């Protein structure tokens with residue numbers, strides 16, 4: 001049998017006192033010393049809201065601009081930059097709307113500004129208009145050719161190569177050098193003006209290439225074209241799964 005001592009030994013009693021004193025001190029710190037806002041999330045939220053509300057409002061929103069800059073507002077609404085807010089480019093302009101003669105917003109006229117969005121970068125969405133700022137009409141301000149409030153290209157390029165340079169340069173040194181782009185693509189005129197909304201056709205069938213390459217092909221360009229038997233040659237696939245149409249090559 002374990003035998004308990006009659007009386008708590010002194011050393012243990014002292015430990016107990018120290019322990020209770022610590023608990024009391026801890027409770028005092030938590031309940032009294034730490035101020036309430038440091039413990040209560042609701043109070044913290046309320047304080048945060050007050051702090052944010054006290055900050056001065058710096059942005060006006062683009063609807064305010066229409067009052068005095070109606071023409072620019074209407075122009076931007078119809079152009080490629082319709083989804084950009086005025087203050088994306090001109091910076092916070094609340095102070096300007098309140099005292100337009102004294103406070104002027106920034107005008108981002110330097111060339112380095114537009115490439116923030118338009119410099120070529122492979123991580124941008126496919127089809128987003130991009131340029132290489134080093135070679136794209138260097139040394140002139142972007143706004144000298146593109147109106148920033150309606151930035152359509154200033155001229156309609158005549159050649160496919162203005163916009164499809166890589167394909168044009170590839171085809172120029174290929175076996176298809178004699179074929180015009182329009183031999184294989186029907187290109188509506190509107191494509192050169194709104195290339196992303198009006199798209200040219202692309203060949204859809206094996207028979208299309210067969211116009212020149214089938215055994216019995218009769219196209220006027222077919223004279224020099226090597227022939228294959230369409231019923232056997234690469235039968236299950238369309239031709240451009242094996243031959244890049246802008247530079248068809250055959251390994252020997």
Ligand code: HEC
Nearest residue numbers: 060061062064065067068086087090093097100104105106
């Ligand atoms: C209450 C009228 C008013 C409102 C609202 C207003 N502006 Fe202006 N803004 C003016 C006036 C007046 C000028 C000076 C025109 C001038 O110098 O020919 C001006 C000039 C400008 C300029 C040219 C600054 C310069 O250095 O030449 C810019 C940019 C501009 N405003 C942007 C904005 C934007 C962005 C908004 C909306 C957030 C806006 N404004 C709202 C009246 C207004």
Ligand code: HEC
Nearest residue numbers: 062065069072073076081084085086089107108109143148
């Ligand atoms: C893509 C950036 C961009 C956006 C968005 C933009 N601006 Fe501008 N804005 C410019 C640039 C760049 C200039 C200077 C043009 C120049 O140097 O010819 C300018 C010039 C101005 C000027 C002074 C010269 C002028 O043409 O009268 C005013 C006023 C102005 N912008 C107002 C606005 C308002 C209002 C909006 C929104 C409806 C807006 N801007 C949206 C870039 C922008």
Ligand code: HEC
Nearest residue numbers: 080081088113114116117128129142143146148151152153
């Ligand atoms: C905050 C990003 C942003 C900035 C800054 C910006 N743009 Fe744009 N830009 C766009 C967007 C978004 C479009 C529309 C793309 C679309 O329609 O798919 C566009 C379209 C264009 C186009 C039309 C291209 C085409 O398809 O033919 C031109 C040109 C252009 N911007 C020039 C400029 C110029 C010049 C500036 C500087 C004054 C500028 N951009 C600043 C976002 C920006």
Ligand code: HEC
Nearest residue numbers: 114115118129130131137140141142145153154155157162
């Ligand atoms: C000397 C006039 C000129 C200047 C300066 C200029 N551009 Fe252009 N930009 C054009 C022309 C013309 C086109 C039509 C396509 C082509 O022929 O290259 C174009 C096309 C574009 C396009 C459309 C590309 C596409 O794939 O649809 C964008 C975006 C563009 N420019 C942005 C800019 C930016 C940003 C700057 C300033 C860094 C700038 N441009 C300076 C004349 C100019």
Ligand code: HEC
Nearest residue numbers: 126127157159160163181182185187192195196199200201
């Ligand atoms: C102003 C610039 C421009 C000119 C000029 C131009 N294109 Fe395009 N083209 C584009 C753009 C931008 C796209 C869309 C690219 C994307 O969505 O990634 C496109 C897409 C295409 C496509 C693909 C369509 C699809 O459904 O994928 C073909 C094919 C094409 N162009 C052929 C041509 C031919 C042929 C010419 C000359 C007769 C030509 N383009 C002239 C800019 C142009």
Ligand code: HEC
Nearest residue numbers: 160164167168171176179180181183184202203240245246
């Ligand atoms: C021999 C026929 C032929 C000729 C000539 C031709 N293309 Fe194509 N092109 C095609 C085919 C087929 C496709 C579809 C490829 C695919 O879907 O993989 C295509 C696709 C395209 C595309 C879509 C993007 C891509 O690379 O797949 C563009 C842009 C294009 N062609 C532009 C041009 C331009 C510009 C020229 C003239 C410089 C041209 N093509 C000449 C047959 C041709």
Ligand code: HEC
Nearest residue numbers: 175209211212221222224225226239240243245248249250
């Ligand atoms: C309008 C006629 C025409 C059409 C349509 C055409 N081609 Fe051709 N193709 C030619 C001619 C001509 C040559 C031979 C040029 C030369 O090398 O003398 C050729 C060569 C080739 C070669 C051989 C390349 C080599 O290394 O010898 C291949 C592969 C080829 N084309 C594939 C295609 C495919 C795929 C299509 C459909 C997208 C197509 N062609 C559509 C006229 C055409």
Ligand code: HEC
Nearest residue numbers: 206209210213226227228230233234237238239242250251
């Ligand atoms: C499965 C892949 C594949 C497909 C699909 C395919 N080809 Fe080929 N093609 C080849 C290979 C590999 C060669 C080279 C070896 C040979 O001559 O069979 C070739 C060679 C050719 C040649 C050159 C023949 C010569 O005598 O020089 C032409 C022309 C050609 N193909 C056209 C086409 C056309 C047109 C189509 C669509 C109807 C097509 N090919 C589909 C793989 C393919």
